[in-house]
Amino acid sequence: MEKGLGQFFEDYLEQESLFTNKEHLQPNFVPETITHRDEQLHSVASILAPCLRCQKPSNLFVYGKTGTGKTLTVTYTTQQLESVAKKKNLPLKIIYLNCKLKKVADTEYRLIAQLAREFGKAIPPTGLPTDEVYSIFFKEIDKEKRIILIVLDEIDVLVGKIGDEMLYNLTRINAELKNAQLSIVGISNDVIFTERLDPRVKSSLSEEEIIYPPYNALHLQQILEQRVKLSMRKNAVAEGVIAKCAAIAAREHGDARRAIELLRVSGELAERDGSTQIAIAHIDQAEDTIEKDKVIELVKGQPKHYQATLFSIFDLGTQRKDALFTGEVYEHYKYVCQQVALRPLTQRRVSDIIGEFDVLGVINAKVISKGRFGRTREIFPSTSQGLVDNAKATLSEELGL
Ligand SMILES: Nc1ncnc2c1ncn2[C@@H]1O[C@H](COP(=O)(O)OP(=O)(O)O)[C@@H](O)[C@H]1O
Numbered sequence: 001m002e003k004g005l006g007q008f009f010e011d012y013l014e015q016e017s018l019f020t021n022k023e024h025l026q027p028n029f030v031p032e033t034i035t036h037r038d039e040q041l042h043s044v045a046s047i048l049a050p051c052l053r054c055q056k057p058s059n060l061f062v063y064g065k066t067g068t069g070k071t072l073t074v075t076y077t078t079q080q081l082e083s084v085a086k087k088k089n090l091p092l093k094i095i096y097l098n099c100k101l102k103k104v105a106d107t108e109y110r111l112i113a114q115l116a117r118e119f120g121k122a123i124p125p126t127g128l129p130t131d132e133v134y135s136i137f138f139k140e141i142d143k144e145k146r147i148i149l150i151v152l153d154e155i156d157v158l159v160g161k162i163g164d165e166m167l168y169n170l171t172r173i174n175a176e177l178k179n180a181q182l183s184i185v186g187i188s189n190d191v192i193f194t195e196r197l198d199p200r201v202k203s204s205l206s207e208e209e210i211i212y213p214p215y216n217a218l219h220l221q222q223i224l225e226q227r228v229k230l231s232m233r234k235n236a237v238a239e240g241v242i243a244k245c246a247a248i249a250a251r252e253h254g255d256a257r258r259a260i261e262l263l264r265v266s267g268e269l270a271e272r273d274g275s276t277q278i279a280i281a282h283i284d285q286a287e288d289t290i291e292k293d294k295v296i297e298l299v300k301g302q303p304k305h306y307q308a309t310l311f312s313i314f315d316l317g318t319q320r321k322d323a324l325f326t327g328e329v330y331e332h333y334k335y336v337c338q339q340v341a342l343r344p345l346t347q348r349r350v351s352d353i354i355g356e357f358d359v360l361g362v363i364n365a366k367v368i369s370k371g372r373f374g375r376t377r378e379i380f381p382s383t384s385q386g387l388v389d390n391a392k393a394t395l396s397e398e399l400g401l
């Protein structure tokens with residue numbers, strides 16, 4: 001750097017930022033106008049409205065793919081409810097929990113403890129019998145006559161981790177409450193999640209159901225246009241940029257989160273190379289960056305054997321253009337295990353792991369029949385070489401190779 005870092009920072013300050021309010025591009029920002037969700041907003045509002053008259057609303061189950069505005073619309077509605085209740089001094093308590101947060105919803109104990117804490121009870125992180133935490137929670141909520149609304153966002157993740165018994169308990173709790181009444185709003189990104197529930201839980205959880213369909217490219221374009229006005233300087237985006245972000249996100253099941261993220265990252269990249277405007281090329285770059293972050297993130301969270309398997313595929317794949325087969329991946333995997341003092345799993349297990357990575361989209365693995373030699377998988381890394389190199393570096397570090 002010829003001019004020195006000091007000058008670089010000064011120039012940086014001189015340059016006007018593309019963003020005026022970057023927080024407005026954060027996933028948890030609640031905009032004042034929500035487009036293309038009138039029907040859903042209206043349904044959520046009318047289902048929950050009775051709580052203002054101190055009547056227990058039906059339990060509500062909201063579902064649709066990621067980025068279809070579920071969290072946003074429910075948050076918006078409950079915020080409005082809360083503010084009316086406050087103004088009129090009505091006995092309403094609304095609790096929102098995102099079940100994807102490990103600390104909150106990893107175990108039944110943690111969840112109930114968190115709920116009790118929302119009512120101001122101090123519960124130790126471990127140590128009490130779960131039944132006791134339940135009873136503290138129960139006593140606390142029944143202290144006053146009021147309606148309690150518990151929003152369990154990403155409820156599918158919760159049930160995946162701790163089963164549905166807790167939901168059963170929560171939906172039955174009203175029978176024993178003398179003063180308070182409790183309703184549940186469950187939100188799920190997994191559309192067929194209720195199929196896996198105990199039928200009794202299913203029927204009480206979804207007394208009412210609302211489906212969120214995906215947005216199309218036009219919807220997304222309007223959502224983005226609105227967001228750009230809130231968060232960026234005038235003329236910060238070149239022509240066609242918004243349409244392209246919308247089109248990319250529409251291709252992936254109409255995900256508004258993805259569309260907004262793409263725009264934000266494009267803006268960051270544009271700023272980084274000193275441009276005063278986001279150009280189409282920045283979107284391509286942003287797509288790569290986001291993809292890379294996702295793969296790296298995914299790779300980091302895996303157990304050692306998964307990492308060793310993926311490393312083997314990427315390592316062999318770097319040396320070869322054509323498909324890899326399960327057998328050779330397994331041989332290489334065994335070698336990697338030896339290097340890091342890991343006892344290898346069976347080939348069968350490793351083949352299952354390969355299948356799981358295929359489902360996650362990190363690799364492409366097609367099962368093919370080899371006649372009387374049985375079946376194998378034809379495997380290709382599904383990401384670009386640049387990504388593979390990055391992922392390999394992360395994996396070697398994680399494995400201590
Ligand atoms: N109709 C809409 N109008 C404005 N912004 C929206 C709309 N739908 C979704 N968004 C934005 O898109 C992102 C994802 O929405 P979110 O409600 O979190 O999706 P979900 O909970 O269905 O996965 C959020 O940043 C949200 O503010």
Ligand SMILES: [Mg+2]
Pocket residue numbers: 067070071072153
């Ligand atoms: Mg959500």
